[in-house]
Each structure stands twice: as C-alpha cells, then as structure tokens.
Amino acid sequence: MALLETDGLVKEFGGLVATDDVNLTVNEDERVSIIGPNGAGKSTLINLITRRLDPTEGDIRFKGESIVKMEPHEVVQRGVSKSFQTASIFPDLTVRENAEIAALAAERGSFGFDFLTHRRKLHGVHEVAADTLDAVGLLDRAETPAEDLPYGDKRRLEIGIALASEPDLLLMDEPTAGMSPEETRSTVDLIEEVKERMGLTFVLVEHDMEIVFSISDRIVVLNRGRVIAEGTPDEIRGDEQVQEAYLGGVEL
Ligand SMILES: Nc1ncnc2c1ncn2[C@@H]1O[C@H](COP(=O)(O)OP(=O)(O)OP(=O)(O)O)[C@@H](O)[C@H]1O
Numbered sequence: 001m002a003l004l005e006t007d008g009l010v011k012e013f014g015g016l017v018a019t020d021d022v023n024l025t026v027n028e029d030e031r032v033s034i035i036g037p038n039g040a041g042k043s044t045l046i047n048l049i050t051r052r053l054d055p056t057e058g059d060i061r062f063k064g065e066s067i068v069k070m071e072p073h074e075v076v077q078r079g080v081s082k083s084f085q086t087a088s089i090f091p092d093l094t095v096r097e098n099a100e101i102a103a104l105a106a107e108r109g110s111f112g113f114d115f116l117t118h119r120r121k122l123h124g125v126h127e128v129a130a131d132t133l134d135a136v137g138l139l140d141r142a143e144t145p146a147e148d149l150p151y152g153d154k155r156r157l158e159i160g161i162a163l164a165s166e167p168d169l170l171l172m173d174e175p176t177a178g179m180s181p182e183e184t185r186s187t188v189d190l191i192e193e194v195k196e197r198m199g200l201t202f203v204l205v206e207h208d209m210e211i212v213f214s215i216s217d218r219i220v221v222l223n224r225g226r227v228i229a230e231g232t233p234d235e236i237r238g239d240e241q242v243q244e245a246y247l248g249g250v251e252l
C-alpha cells in the first residue's frame with residue numbers, strides 16, 4: 001500500500017524551480033533514498049512533506065489523506081517524523097526527558113502545558129520513551145543531560161526523538177553529516193537495526209553512496225528538481241543518465 005504519495009509537486013522560489021512536478025510514492029515497509037547533486041531539490045522535497053514549506057502546486061497524501069493544507073504538528077500526529085538537520089534536542093534536559101517530550105508531543109501536538117508536573121499522569125509515555133531509548137542504545141544514559149553526550153550519541157538521541165513519536169514514516173536528511181567514519185558506521189548499523197526491529201518505512205536523503213546502496217530498497221534520483229531515474233540500487237548503478245547527470249560519468 002502507498003503510505004506517501006506526492007502528486008505533481010512543484011516548489012518555486014521566485015524564478016527558481018526547486019522541485020519540478022515530483023511524483024513520489026513510498027510504500028509501506030519500503031526504504032527509499034533520494035539522491036542527486038547539490039541544489040537538486042532533495043531538502044526542499046522533504047520540507048514540503050513535513051509541511052515546513054508550502055508547495056506552489058501539487059498534492060501530498062499520507063495514508064490516502066491529503067496533508068498539503070495541514071500544519072507541521074498535524075503531520076507528525078498522523079505518523080510522519082523527521083530526524084536530523086534541525087536541532088531537536090533540549091540540551092538541559094536528560095536523555096529520558098527528551099525522549100518523553102517527543103513521545104508526548106506526538107500525542108498532544110504541542111508543548112502548551114507544563115510537561116514536568118503532568119508527566120506522572122501520562123500513561124504510556126514512559127514506556128514508549130524507555131523502549132525507544134533501548135532501541136537506540138541509550139537506556140543506560142537515560143539520566144545524563146543531553147548536552148553531556150558525545151556527538152555520536154547525540155545523533156542517536158535525535159533518531160530516538162524521531163522514533164519516540166512512533167512514526168509510520170521516518171524522514172532522514174543526511175543523518176551522517178559531520179560524523180567521523182566510526183560514528184557513520186555506528187549510525188548506519190543503528191538505522192539497519194531499527195529497520196529490522198521496528199519494521200520502519202523511511203525516506204533518506206544522503207550523499208554517501210555506500211550508505212545509500214546498502215540500506216535502500218529503492219533509489220529516486222533528482223536533478224534540477226526533476227526525478228530523472230528511480231529503481232533498485234542495481235538499476236541505479238547501471239543507469240547511464242544517472243552516471244552522466246549526477247556522477248559525471250564516474251563508475252559506481
Ligand atoms: N528558502 C529558499 N529560498 C530560496 N531558494 C531556496 C530556498 N531553499 C532552497 N532554495 C534553492 O532551491 C534549490 C534546491 O535546494 P535544496 O536545498 O532543496 O537542494 P538539495 O538537493 O537538498 O541540495 P544539497 O544537497 O546541497 O543539500 C537550490 O537552488 C536552492 O538554492
């Protein structure tokens with residue numbers, strides 16, 4: 001079943017067409033990567049889906065329902081979560097509190113009440129937060145203030161925060177940006193692990209081809225806002241148009 005569909009999605013910034021008639025379908029349990037050269041429109045596409053940007057034209061449907069007029073938090077409540085790129089961590093709060101706030105936000109959709117005084121009354125939030133921290137390997141650091149975590153663990157917490165809302169679809173925009181090779185490996189392992197454990201559907205924007213080829217079921221290639229190819233990693237590897245447009249003829 002199609003979980004996410006974009007229909008003729010256009011985003012213009014002044015005279016610049018950042019996404020140009022993009023029709024993207026992501027099926028349940030599918031892992032889709034979006035690749036393309038700098039400025040191809042990858043982040044714009046993600047920001048349209050999360051409703052951080054309004055499209056100039058087109059529709060976005062999630063589980064068959066149009067989300068194109070919704071507020072960002074309404075999209076989160078329907079099961080779309082985005083990890084990375086924006087600072088989602090509250091540095092002064094503990095790892096556990098960060099996960100609990102994320103779990104709670106998905107239920108309430110906002111922070112319009114005093115979380116800390118109400119938290120004992122909130123069923124389920126503790127369990128979801130603890131399960132999530134367990135899944136990302138941070139349960140033993142639950143009481144650590146988030147700001148004291150090493151960089152790699154902060155990124156794990158970001159994944160945890162995205163997962164704590166129990167999303168049906170996780171959007172990841174360059175999850176390994178700025179990481180050391182070891183942190184990159186451990187993040188990729190973590191994504192693989194979470195994918196197995198939670199049966200997650202995700203859309204990944206990533207420049208590192210090794211990562212893309214290893215964890216995607218399907219790859220969508222954007223160039224100047226347009227989808228120029230899509231297929232399995234093997235199909236994309238062998239696609240001449242992709243080689244030309246994106247990789248400058250370099251063998252993958
Ligand atoms: N808020 C904005 N205002 C004006 N132009 C924008 C804005 N956001 C993006 N653009 C332009 O839209 C085009 C697509 O940008 P986008 O960031 O989506 O590309 P990208 O594929 O994510 O690139 P990168 O790989 O470098 O992150 C670029 O030409 C960019 O300069």
